[in-house]
Amino acid sequence: MRKTYHRAFGRGGHEALRGMDLLVPSGSAFGLIGPNGAGKTTFIKSVLGIVRPTAGTVRVLGGSPEDPAIRARIGYLPERLHLPGTWKAPAFLATVARLKRLKPDAPAHLRLLERVGLSDAVDRKIGGYSKGMRQRLGLAAALLGDPSLLVLDEPTDGIDPMGRLEVRRILQEEVRRGVTLFLNSHLLAETERVCDRVAILADGRVLREGRLEELARGGAKWRVRFAPGVETSALAAAGFVPAESEARISTGTPPGLAADGAREGVYLVEATDVAVLNAALDRARASGALLMELRREGADLEAVLLGAVGSGPGVAA
Numbered sequence: 015m016r017k018t019y020h021r022a023f024g025r026g027g028h029e030a031l032r033g034m035d036l037l038v039p040s041g042s043a044f045g046l047i048g049p050n051g052a053g054k055t056t057f058i059k060s061v062l063g064i065v066r067p068t069a070g071t072v073r074v075l076g077g078s079p080e081d082p083a084i085r086a087r088i089g090y091l092p093e094r095l096h097l098p099g100t101w102k103a104p105a106f107l108a109t110v111a112r113l114k115r116l117k118p119d120a121p122a123h124l125r126l127l128e129r130v131g132l133s134d135a136v137d138r139k140i141g142g143y144s145k146g147m148r149q150r151l152g153l154a155a156a157l158l159g160d161p162s163l164l165v166l167d168e169p170t171d172g173i174d175p176m177g178r179l180e181v182r183r184i185l186q187e188e189v190r191r192g193v194t195l196f197l198n199s200h201l202l203a204e205t206e207r208v209c210d211r212v213a214i215l216a217d218g219r220v221l222r223e224g225r226l227e228e229l230a231r232g233g234a235k236w237r238v239r240f241a242p243g244v245e246t247s248a249l250a251a252a253g254f255v256p257a258e259s260e261a262r263i264s265t266g267t268p269p270g271l272a273a274d275g276a277r278e279g280v281y282l283v284e285a286t287d288v289a290v291l292n293a294a295l296d297r298a299r300a301s302g303a304l305l306m307e308l309r310r311e312g313a314d315l316e317a318v319l320l321g322a323v324g325s326g327p328g329v330a331a
């Protein structure tokens with residue numbers, strides 16, 4: 015699919031999507047990530063039938079995104095929510111339900127508000143809501159009518175950590191129910207926690223797509239702690255390099271000497287699978303090293319994203 019935004023009076027245009035090809039499996043929790051201006055919002059708008067591709071086609075839930083019957087099965091939380099400030103949440107949900115051509119069901123709306131953690135705010139005007147409360151209300155509106163596809167643009171923007179946990183729980187419940195989740199979030203940790211598949215979009219093209227663990231594979235590192243008294247040179251020969259001090263990492267101080275790790279007995283070893291890992295551990299143990307702790311340090315989503323698009327400015331992290 016291609017999308018060119020044309021300038022006024024036909025003077026050229028900007029190609030936001032340049033041959034984007036993406037299949038989102040039904041029932042998956044799919045995350046779209048990429049730098050600012052990559053084309054994520056343009057893609058979401060084309061899925062919702064708000065933007066029409068310049069070339070190519072979009073099929074959603076087996077039909078056209080412009081078909082009202084298909085649109086009725088999609089729940090959408092936009093990045094920028096416009097909410098009527100003088101209204102209260104139940105009236106807002108009732109109006110959204112009417113627009114979605116759903117039967118009036120005030121008790122169901124109250125249950126939905128309770129589900130997103132807004133039951134204490136039903137008598138307050140929306141204008142007085144915090145950013146996180148507005149997001150929760152937007153999520154409730156997206157959930158109206160039990161959609162088959164949930165398209166969420168920055169769903170946890172402005173929500174505190176406890177709220178994020180609740181939103182994540184709701185999204186996981188929806189996925190368990192068979193809903194397809196399509197998430198655009200610049201919070202990579204959030205995408206990592208919620209999604210099972212991810213696509214990396216940059217400059218209007220999909221650079222990588224796949225299951226999270228497949229994308230993160232290859233950079234698999236293991237953090238190993240040995241009992242005091244290990245011989246660093248023997249470990250180095252077995253592929254272990256001293257890790258940076260954990261204390262330095264947790265306090266965020268600048269990178270220090272890797273020797274810190276050696277003093278603490280903490281090393282990193284690259285191993286693409288458990289057989290390679292065990293072979294390295296066998297070599298270490300043969301040199302007299304005693305294993306105390308072992309932890310996987312698989313490449314996280316940030317590393318995968320940076321690996322795919324480079325570490326230039328504008329990378330959403």
Ligand SMILES: Nc1ncnc2c1ncn2[C@@H]1O[C@H](COP(=O)(O)OP(=O)(O)OP(=O)(O)O)[C@@H](O)[C@H]1O
Pocket residue numbers: 019020028029030048049050051052053054055056057330
């Ligand atoms: N209505 C428009 N008219 C002209 N150009 C547009 C329009 N909407 C988006 N663009 C351009 O298309 C490109 C892709 O924009 P888009 O908003 O889809 O990116 P994005 O990945 O969602 O970015 P961000 O993470 O910053 O929200 C950008 O260069 C943007 O300036």
